[in-house]
Amino acid sequence: MSIRAPWSGEAWAGSLGVIGAGGAVINDPTRPALTGWRWLSGGGGLRPWAGAAWGGGGVIERPAQGGLLAIADPDVAAVRLEAWWSGAAFLRMMRLVEGQPPTPVRDGYPLSVRSLTRRNRCADPSGELATTLWQAGSNTTVAGADDVAAAAGSRVIRIRATAAGSVQAIVPAGITVLDQTQVSFALRPSVAPSGALTVRAEWIDETGAVTANSTPGLTSSALSGFVGAAGTAMRRTSVFTVTPPPGAATANLYLEVAGMAAGATVDIDTVLVEDAAPAGDQAGLYFDGDVLTGSWDIARHSSPSQLPGTQQVMDTEAPLDVPIRYLMTAPDAPGVQVLSEPVVLPSRRRVWLSHPEWAIPLQVTVNEEPEVTYPIKQEVLETLGGLPVAVSGARRSTARGTYKIATRDFDDRGLLQDMLDDGSPLLLRMPADHGHGPGEWIAVKDVTRGRTGHRAMNGTYRFQLPFTVVRAPALPAA
Structure with missing residues (x-):
């Protein structure tokens, strides 16, 4: 790229x-x-x-x-x-x-x-563009077919028996042995076959020799529940798990169905070939590079995908x-x-106070713009016969003042007191036209809480927060 x-x-x-x-x-x-x-x-x-x-x-x-x-x-x-x-x-x-x-x-x-990032190793999981990556075995043809009931997209992968007997298709999926591999797909035979469906993993060692075969699948009676005509809904299989034997390095993956009638078809779609078992309810949940957050490794519908x-x-x-x-x-x-x-982020004319360790800010009311002092370290030295000399620090210090803040009810009063409890700097954000920039981190000293001329059961309280504008608290180390 x-x-x-x-x-x-x-x-x-x-x-x-x-x-x-x-x-x-x-x-x-x-x-x-x-x-x-x-x-x-x-x-x-x-x-x-x-x-x-x-x-x-x-x-x-x-x-x-x-x-x-x-x-x-x-x-x-x-x-x-x-x-x-x-x-x-x-x-x-x-x-x-x-x-x-x-x-x-x-x-x-x-x-x-x-x-973790999930990976679908099937390079053509739904036949949307072509089925040239799929290989047909003896007595078998493999082609894409338009279908209004496709499990994803608008096409399915159609496996057809040339004559009565077994059919075989090689799945375009590069399996490198690290752990178990899980296989699932949407399935729809046109008629019930008399034999079983087998998901066969042909395990190959580093010398290129076949060491073993894993053969999970569905019985003929189970297959009858998937039968349907073209254009009818497809059902998804359960997850088939193939486990590598000792010494295996790679595997070829086959879909095989025995006992097919001449001209009968098996439609498959949304093929998922995934390493090991994803957590929770993700096992067998189909994805490819077209789903939200997904991507194709190389070419769309012609390469593995990741999620x-x-x-x-x-x-x-x-x-x-x-x-x-x-x-x-x-x-x-x-x-x-x-x-x-x-x-x-609209302010909606509200003012917010945030604690660096709290997930949700607190809405408050600032009663008035504070008087702010910008102190400087400075000495004025008298001289003999001349004007005094001023000796100053490098620059004035940051702003200091007192915010008068009101809370709306007893809950907000308690939250503000909790927010002030550990002495951490707080972030005060105001509407942009208030002239306080993106927000001010303030360190608050001794807090005064007072009533505003109301009865004891009224929830509105006013806090006086003597503050100094400070740097934002450091982020946690990586």
């Missing part, structure tokens, strides 16, 4: 004529079917923005390496990030705001990848009312960057 620069996969890079791994990911509520897709050049002298989502001249293609969705959630003053990257052990996310240095996302720098799990992060420190983009990298692909589409 040719990439001219790390940013060549961005939404506006359409005129470069390259397919950038990663790239911008569209999140357009008006076109939900395109979620997770990015736009590439349509070719032919397009303007730099012609490949973007609004350009009309681009084509859509899924990210080949990874992707990143950024979705604003103003109800909790956070941006929800969903990320995926094939084969990555951990990810790094940066927040990009115009006029501000790139800022690491807390809990996303680094972000450990908790779910990384999504990782979720809540950015509770994102500035309000300004465009934000997120940049993601992975250690195993240092030359590739994934850049999200811009997202704006």
Whole structure:
């Protein structure tokens, strides 16, 4: 895959004529079917923005390496990030705001990848383009066929018996022995065969000799439950597990059905050949490079595919009312960057206070703009017969003052007291037009809590927070 620069996969890079791994990911509520897709050049002298989502001249293609969705959630003053990257052990996310240095996302720098990348080793799992990768055995023809009831896409792989007897098809799946291999697929015989279906793994050692065969399958009586005419619904088989014997290095995979009538067919679709057993309910759950977050290793519908799990992060420190983009990298692909589409987190005229270790910010009310002091270390020295001399530090110190903050009810009062309890710096974010920038990290000293002329059962309380603007708390070490 040719990439001219790390940013060549961005939404506006359409005129470069390259397919950038990663790239911008569209999140357009008006076109939900395109979620997770990015736009590439349509070719032919397009303007730099012609490949973007609004350009009309681009084509859509899924990210080949990874992707990143950024979705604003103003109800909790956070941006929800969903990320995926094939084969990555951990990810790094940066927040990009115009006029501000790139800022690491807390809990996303680094972000450990908790779910493994799944791999479908079948190079042509559904016959959508052609079936040339499938090989037919004796008494067998293999071809693609249009079918309105295909389990995925619009075509199935049709195995036909030339004469009465057994049929055999070699599955295009490169099995390298590391562990057990699981096989499953959608199945529909045209008539019930008198024999069984066998998923046969032919194990081969390093010398090229066949060492053993694994032969799980379905009996003829079980196969009768899958019978249906073309255009009728297909049923998915259970998972067949083949286990390598000692000394095996690779395997050839065969689908065999005995007792077929002359001209009878067996339609298969959505073939999944996967190493070992994925966790939980993922076993046997089909995927290929066309599903959301999936990608093809080389060519679409003509190569193995992979499916990384999504990782979720809540950015509770994102500035309000300004465009934000997120940049993601992975250690195993240092030359590739994934850049999200811009997202704006609306303030809705609210003010939020965040603790670096809390998952959800707290909505508060700032009663008035504080008077702020910018102290400086300075001495004025008297001189004999001349003007005094001022000796100052290098620069004035950071802002100091007192915020008067009100909470709405008893619950918020308790949350604010808990938030202030450990003395950690807090992030105060205001609407962008309040003039406080992307937010201020404040260290709070002795807190005063007072009533506002109400009865004891009224939940509104006012806190006086003497503050000093400080650096953001450090992120956890990798």
